[in-house]
Amino acid sequence: MNDTPAQGHIRIERVTKKFGDTVAVDDVTFEISGGEFFSMLGPSGCGKTTTLRMIAGFEDPTAGRIILEGKDVSFVPPAKRNVNMVFQAYGLFPHMTVSQNVAFGLKVKKVARAEIAERVQEALRTVRMDAFADRRPAHLSGGQQQRVALARALVNRPAALLLDEPLGALDLKLRKEMQLELKRIHGTTGTTFVYVTHDQEEALTMSQRIAVMKDGIVQQVATPRELYERPANAFVAGFIGTSNVISVQPGGARDGVAVMDLGDGDRVCVPDVGAGTGPVKIIVRPERMRVWGDPDGERISRVRGTIAEVVYLGSMTQLIIDLKTGERVTVHELNDDLKGALPEIGDPVLVQWAAESSYVIDDAGAVNVAVGSASPD
Amino acid sequence: MATVAPTAPKDRQLRARAVKKFRPVAFLTAPISVILLLFVAPLIILVIMSFRFESLYGFQTGWTLDNFRLLFTDPIYRGVAKDTLIIATTAMVCQLLIAFPLSYFIAFKAGRWELPLLLLLVLVDELNPIVRIYAWRMLLGREGLINDFLMWTGIVDAPLDWLLFTKFSVILVLSTSWVNYCALPIYASMKAINPALFEAATDLGAGWFTRWRRVLLPLAAPGIFVAVILVYIPLFTDFATPGLVGGTSSYMLGNSVADLMVTVGDWGGGAALSLLLLGAMAVVAVIAYFLTKLNQLD
Numbered sequence: 296m297n298d299t300p301a302q303g304h305i306r307i308e309r310v311t312k313k314f315g316d317t318v319a320v321d322d323v324t325f326e327i328s329g330g331e332f333f334s335m336l337g338p339s340g341c342g343k344t345t346t347l348r349m350i351a352g353f354e355d356p357t358a359g360r361i362i363l364e365g366k367d368v369s370f371v372p373p374a375k376r377n378v379n380m381v382f383q384a385y386g387l388f389p390h391m392t393v394s395q396n397v398a399f400g401l402k403v404k405k406v407a408r409a410e411i412a413e414r415v416q417e418a419l420r421t422v423r424m425d426a427f428a429d430r431r432p433a434h435l436s437g438g439q440q441q442r443v444a445l446a447r448a449l450v451n452r453p454a455a456l457l458l459d460e461p462l463g464a465l466d467l468k469l470r471k472e473m474q475l476e477l478k479r480i481h482g483t484t485g486t487t488f489v490y491v492t493h494d495q496e497e498a499l500t501m502s503q504r505i506a507v508m509k510d511g512i513v514q515q516v517a518t519p520r521e522l523y524e525r526p527a528n529a530f531v532a533g534f535i536g537t538s539n540v541i542s543v544q545p546g547g548a549r550d551g552v553a554v555m556d557l558g559d560g561d562r563v564c565v566p567d568v569g570a571g572t573g574p575v576k577i578i579v580r581p582e583r584m585r586v587w588g589d590p591d592g593e594r595i596s597r598v599r600g601t602i603a604e605v606v607y608l609g610s611m612t613q614l615i616i617d618l619k620t621g622e623r624v625t626v627h628e629l630n631d632d633l634k635g636a637l638p639e640i641g642d643p644v645l646v647q648w649a650a651e652s653s654y655v656i657d658d659a660g661a662v663n664v665a666v667g668s669a670s671p672d
Numbered sequence: 673m674a675t676v677a678p679t680a681p682k683d684r685q686l687r688a689r690a691v692k693k694f695r696p697v698a699f700l701t702a703p704i705s706v707i708l709l710l711f712v713a714p715l716i717i718l719v720i721m722s723f724r725f726e727s728l729y730g731f732q733t734g735w736t737l738d739n740f741r742l743l744f745t746d747p748i749y750r751g752v753a754k755d756t757l758i759i760a761t762t763a764m765v766c767q768l769l770i771a772f773p774l775s776y777f778i779a780f781k782a783g784r785w786e787l788p789l790l791l792l793l794v795l796v797d798e799l800n801p802i803v804r805i806y807a808w809r810m811l812l813g814r815e816g817l818i819n820d821f822l823m824w825t826g827i828v829d830a831p832l833d834w835l836l837f838t839k840f841s842v843i844l845v846l847s848t849s850w851v852n853y854c855a856l857p858i859y860a861s862m863k864a865i866n867p868a869l870f871e872a873a874t875d876l877g878a879g880w881f882t883r884w885r886r887v888l889l890p891l892a893a894p895g896i897f898v899a900v901i902l903v904y905i906p907l908f909t910d911f912a913t914p915g916l917v918g919g920t921s922s923y924m925l926g927n928s929v930a931d932l933m934v935t936v937g938d939w940g941g942g943a944a945l946s947l948l949l950l951g952a953m954a955v956v957a958v959i960a961y962f963l964t965k966l967n968q969l970d
Contacts, residue, residue: 351875353871353874353875372874373871373874373875374874374875374876374877374878374879375877379875379876380871380872380875382868382871382872384866384868386866386868386869386871386872387872388869388872388873388886388887389866389891390890390891399873399876399878399886400876400877403876403877403878403882404877447876448875448876451876451877
């Protein structure tokens with residue numbers, strides 16, 4: 296490993312945080328590269344915000360170290376760390392104007408007045424709020440306040456920008472706009488962004504890498520594509536995107552494929568993991584299942600079912616189907632491939648998918664054989 | 673169109689509308705009468721009194737401006753006014769020095785003790801003020817608890833004289849009187865501060881002094897000015913405290929009014945002084961009110 300501290304590089308080393316008897320963060324280790332857009336993703340209570348606050352300095356780790364640009368900052372007070380935070384409720388000073396808010400950090404550092412003015416202008420221009428320099432926060436909308444909070448943090452040129460679910464209070468359309476804005480600003484400034492959210496779509500949209508957390512433990516750290524196509528366990532598979540879980544009782548295995556025969560030509564083919572005839576569970580992604588198309592692959596599972604719900608979404612249709620095996624699955628089909636009318640509720644259908652499109656998970660939820668077709672369908 | 677005369681229903685409509693308009697006014701009769709009777713009327717009487725004079729036994733009565741003129745020309749009053757200003761302002765500053773950290777503690781650091789502490793603050797006023805001031809006499813006197821303690825520990829050889837019946841004792845007692853009224857508005861304005869602001873300031877590099885000066889103080893300022901309006905007036909016009917613990921060395925304008933009205937019987941002079949005090953306090957209140965409108969300290 297290269298020992299020269301890269302700019303904006305953060306290392307979380309075996310960090311644990313306990314509040315009394317509760318373990319909020321449990322022996323967590325990962326690294327964030329300089330300039331990366333890195334997200335911590337997970338349900339409420341998974342420890343992501345606590346970890347972020349430890350990076351910022353508002354909490355001290357019970358064990359482990361926080362290393363910022365090569366220096367151990369685990370117990371350095373937040374005012375002295377070269378990181379800045381964008382808070383969930385923005386935290387703009389109501390008695391100051393936008394420029395005064397943005398200038399705050401620079402004033403504290405006793406930067407020269409001329410330089411302050413210049414840097415504040417630059418920061419406001421980056422977030423496209425330069426026209427609002429003399430407004431008070433009370434006269435700004437949520438999205439505008441958000442941008443000022445961003446400028447106030449970025450103007451200090453921190454080694455890393457920490458964002459604590461900043462888009463939670465915005466409506467959907469504004470949230471999507473701001474996600475792209477954040478991505479753009481990240482590209483412009485090149486600062487490391489550490490982002491915390493519980494919205495997996497948001498994390499996938501913006502991040503270069505994501506750490507998925509649950510109950511204080513890191514489940515997987517990977518790029519969005521890896522998380523989706525090669526989830527490390529059932530939790531990640533279920534948390535990122537939709538996944539269908541099907542119980543399989545194979546009758547026998549041949550050529551690396553175990554088959555469960557359902558009669559009438561229906562069968563489920565799963566990759567052979569050496570479980571013999573023991574029951575297994577598989578996960579199949581909705582876009583790998585086919586209702587009106589042909590699945591790619593040699594060993595095709597075929598199961599009949601009935602349509603429970605049809606959701607037309609413009610470019611694709613979401614079909615909720617009750618399979619003969621008892622499970623209810625979600626299938627995403629492209630409407631371009633559809634010839635004819637949409638199926639209706641109650642229609643009998645045949646659902647097909649390739650054995651290679653399924654992951655086998657064991658009882659503990661870990662993926663036994665992570666199989667995802669490397670080539671797009 | 674019907675040819676039946678429409679007067680009857682129209683009358684009823686007009687009467688209904690009149691009653692509707694009159695009803696809110698009717699509700700106000702009670703409170704307005706109270707204000708008129710107990711506040712405006714005495715004020716008017718006071719104004720009238722201030723322009724009248726009466727010689728001994730009422731042989732001569734008439735209108736005069738002398739009551740007011742005397743207040744401005746007689747050097748005694750200037751001295752008393754100066755003393756009052758010094759004592760009241762010093763006490764006000766001391767009260768703020770006590771109330772500000774107290775409010776801060778209750779608003780931000782008290783946790784589950786917040787409500788009990790607030791209750792305590794309100795209950796403080798239940799104690800009769802005369803009883804409370806007498807308690808101070810017992811503490812501060814030559815044979816009081818403080819002197820006893822100081823002599824017992826050997827810090828001093830003889831009891832301290834200046835603890836009671838001096839300007840010091842008046843300022844001391846005034847500093848602790850109405851502290852609850854001082855603290856509550858400051859507490860209220862501090863409660864309105866989003867605590868995340870302190871974290872944001874820390875994150876941006878601010879130490880405790882900067883956080884205090886640029887976040888806490890400006891946002892608590894409106895509460896401070898309200899506290900001043902509430903407390904300065906009773907401090908300035910008080911006469912019980914200087915009367916009981918001030919001895920001969922502190923004589924405040926409140927005492928002047930009391931003496932003029934009761935001891936001397938010069939109702940004209942007493943009334944005139946009261947009105948002047950009222951006017952001065954009104955000016956203080958207006959200034960403080962406009963200061964609460966200022967929302968930044970930059």
